[in-house]
Amino acid sequence: EVRKAYRKLALKLHPDKNPRNREEAEAAFKTLSEAYDVLSDPSKRQAYDCYGAEGLAGHGDAEDAGFGGFRSAEDIFAEVF
Numbered sequence: 608e609v610r611k612a613y614r615k616l617a618l619k620l621h622p623d624k625n626p627r628n629r630e631e632a633e634a635a636f637k638t639l640s641e642a643y644d645v646l647s648d649p650s651k652r653q654a655y656d657c658y659g660a661e662g663l664a665g666h667g668d669a670e671d672a673g674f675g676g677f678r679s680a681e682d683i684f685a686e687v688f
Contacts, residue, residue, distance in 0.1 A: 613643040 616639050618624065625632035645651045645663065654662035 609643065609646045613639065613647075617643075 617636065620632055620635045620639055622629050622632040622636060645655050651663060
């Protein structure tokens with residue numbers, strides 16, 4: 608369900624589909640990709656549910672906290688398609 612919604616929005620918001628508003632599209636696509644990254648990873652989703660965005664960023668390095676940081680939008684897009 609999350610993957611299906613992500614694919615639909617990714618196609619709509621992808622910067623290549625919005626050449627007139629490329630900067631806005633890039634920002635929206637990046638936000639969407641970060642959200643998908645959290646929702647598709649059970650440990651990141653649990654951290655976000657418990658602590659919000661701070662749970663992902665932590666007060667130290669996210670990789671040290673076991674979250675591995677965010678993947679790039681291109682990596683997520685390539686995984687889905």
